[in-house]
Amino acid sequence: MRDERVIFSSSVDSLYRKVLAPSLTPELVDRLRARGMNLHAPLLAAYPLAVWVDCLADTARTLHPDQPVEQGRRRMGRRMVEGYAQTLVGGAVLTLARVVGPMRSLERMQHNFRSGNNYTETRLTVLGPTQADLWFNEPEALEGFVDGVLEEGMLRVGVQGFTLHRTRHSPDSATYHLEWADRSS
Template sequence: MTNRIVFEHTVEALFIRGLGERVTPELKSRLRDEGLDLDRKLLPGYPQERFTRWLQCSARSLHPDTSEEDALCWLGERLVDGYKETAVGSALFGVLRLLGPRRMLERTQKNFRSGNSYTEVRTTLLGEREMELWMNELDIARHFTRGTMLAGMRACGAKEPRIDVLRHDTDGTTYRVRWSA
């Protein structure tokens, strides 16, 4: 497997902008122990495995009474909230609003690649407002990705978006994405 890198502005979007004041001193300390010091200048990129550990740590800390899947999905939505505030994200979401849900989904790989070095996507149109997306998401981060896609769908004008994890294996995760007019 090639190096999977999550870029600086993605880390900034989630942990600094999206979560902001929700990052308690205890969580900040736990993240520092796992290699993310939010009091220092961020590095240009971080290994995806480390980013996934930060997601797990944050999910447990911020939503201890929620399932890990739901807590990770919530974090994915916060990433989008924060990403819209970054220079890269602001430009990206300006374009996505113009594209609408279907065209946004068709360019999911390009969208995700603005935040990491590794995402691969295959899309299959199932109907006017329904698609399957296969992504090379290999671990529990698939639930985080589900949250980012939900928030992204809302941001580009999709009504009542629904994203389900259909299956996952050693190659990736398949999602079913639906929305109303």
């Protein structure tokens, strides 16, 4: 069980309780509970990755029925950063990120993600002052979510003209090519 990939309660709290709560229908909350995420009870310390994946997909389909699930997860990734910013740790991390700039923030990405789960690994390859490749051991089942987290995170760091392109290498890894216009790296 030690090697099980889990999502910490801080992630559930940031996304589901801090920002999505007003949008969650009683039916969706019931389905989330049936999947293993009871939002009416004290949060568990951690949730299996499979529970997180299932809950994100159900939430994406419910809140964004007119979009592909990947796009719904992308929007929820952005909302996750919004909720994370409302926490003591998240507020501090985002404030530090604005001070140190986008490139140094990207160098710390594994540490930042590890505050919300026990499995994320990243590798940064700097290609220029405003360009980098960021490899993630991101499960394909979360496709779109990290895109949204990166987009919103870089926006909150203060970069201009941010773009990303994801290349999937396997069901368990992807590289994000990141570029931005300003030179405050």
